[in-house]
Amino acid sequence: MSLTADPLIVADLGGTWWRTAILTDSDELVEIRRERAVTRNSTRSHPSTLRALMVRFLLDRVHALRAICPEARQVGISIGAAVDARSNLVLASAPLWGDYTEPWNLLAELRSAEPDLEWTLLQDLTALALAARADTDAKAGWRCVSVVTVSSGIGARTIDLATGEFDWDSRGLQGEIGHLPVPTRTPPAVCDCGTIGHLAAYASGRALERDLAASAAALGVAPRTTWLSSLRAALDSENEAATAFLDAHTAPLAATLLAMAVIDPRVDHIYLSGGVVDTLDSHYSASISRGLDEGGGLYLASNHPQGRLDSMIDRLPGDDGTLPLRGAGLAARADRNERR
Numbered sequence: 001m002s003l004t005a006d007p008l009i010v011a012d013l014g015g016t017w018w019r020t021a022i023l024t025d026s027d028e029l030v031e032i033r034r035e036r037a038v039t040r041n042s043t044r045s046h047p048s049t050l051r052a053l054m055v056r057f058l059l060d061r062v063h064a065l066r067a068i069c070p071e072a073r074q075v076g077i078s079i080g081a082a083v084d085a086r087s088n089l090v091l092a093s094a095p096l097w098g099d100y101t102e103p104w105n106l107l108a109e110l111r112s113a114e115p116d117l118e119w120t121l122l123q124d125l126t127a128l129a130l131a132a133r134a135d136t137d138a139k140a141g142w143r144c145v146s147v148v149t150v151s152s153g154i155g156a157r158t159i160d161l162a163t164g165e166f167d168w169d170s171r172g173l174q175g176e177i178g179h180l181p182v183p184t185r186t187p188p189a190v191c192d193c194g195t196i197g198h199l200a201a202y203a204s205g206r207a208l209e210r211d212l213a214a215s216a217a218a219l220g221v222a223p224r225t226t227w228l229s230s231l232r233a234a235l236d237s238e239n240e241a242a243t244a245f246l247d248a249h250t251a252p253l254a255a256t257l258l259a260m261a262v263i264d265p266r267v268d269h270i271y272l273s274g275g276v277v278d279t280l281d282s283h284y285s286a287s288i289s290r291g292l293d294e295g296g297g298l299y300l301a302s303n304h305p306q307g308r309l310d311s312m313i314d315r316l317p318g319d320d321g322t323l324p325l326r327g328a329g330l331a332a333r334a335d336r337n338e339r340r
Helices: 047-068 106-113 124-136 199-203 205-219 227-236 240-263 275-280 282-294 305-312 323-339
Strands: 008-013 017-023 029-036 074-079 090-092 118-123 144-150 154-160 267-273 313-315
Touching (some): 017 047, 017 323, 029 323, 106 118, 118 124, 124 144, 144 240, 154 199, 199 205, 199 240, 227 240, 227 282, 240 267, 267 282, 267 305, 282 305, 305 313
Parallel strands (some): 008 074, 074 118, 144 267
Antiparallel strands (some): 144 154
């Protein structure tokens, strides 16, 4: 079956969901499939076993999608892990594998298993930024945008809108803000990476669900399908205790966003994305706004901090959870064009 003249197979392997699809030459995603991520938290399996299961999942899904669209020979993969952008080595992922930090050459394994296919691998935040650029590079005067995702983990990525390029540190990394230390909070919390006091330990989706499960009765939050949907229902009903709970958890991220707005003057906009942002919707944006206001605003703009920051930080438009798939497709196409 031919779905398109120039098809790509794309995958997004996050800490909560694994998604796969075919991206057509008109940028339409078809045959989308979503499955629960296989992680250390959900299985208690050793990371080496989890990595083998990830490879098996990818190969099985690629085979299934090529059975539908045999002409698809290019595969773009977005992964929720720290990836050295210079070597494409996968370095670590607290949401997927906890404190395990053995470097992994995932691309080599995939190329060995299917040498006739062309494989592209990039971090999910890089894929998200590429997809965001496709929709925002026409904004007058914008130089760079940052995307910040809040899901099972937290991270950021800044992209130059004119060139589509990224700056990397000496390890090929950028924007691992989820592992920044947070000033002393009580009680102390342990990040999935094993370290006490990281931003993700207080502000990620996993942190919200952990603390809500422990305090739901006191907050008057009724259990639903997920703890995040329970929190959303409480916020919709204007539960003041639930609002205070959310504000306490977004405060350290708001402080980080304020620092991002100050430190890199090229960043003209910051987009928020991820499962937590999507589920809590306007409640999350309002909570971040309150946190930014609490932080005192921007230097020499203290008379009007909210107008400046609220216009600079908002939700990523069109974010339905599939943007990393699109970004993986953009990267795969760029790789193919370089090889031609």
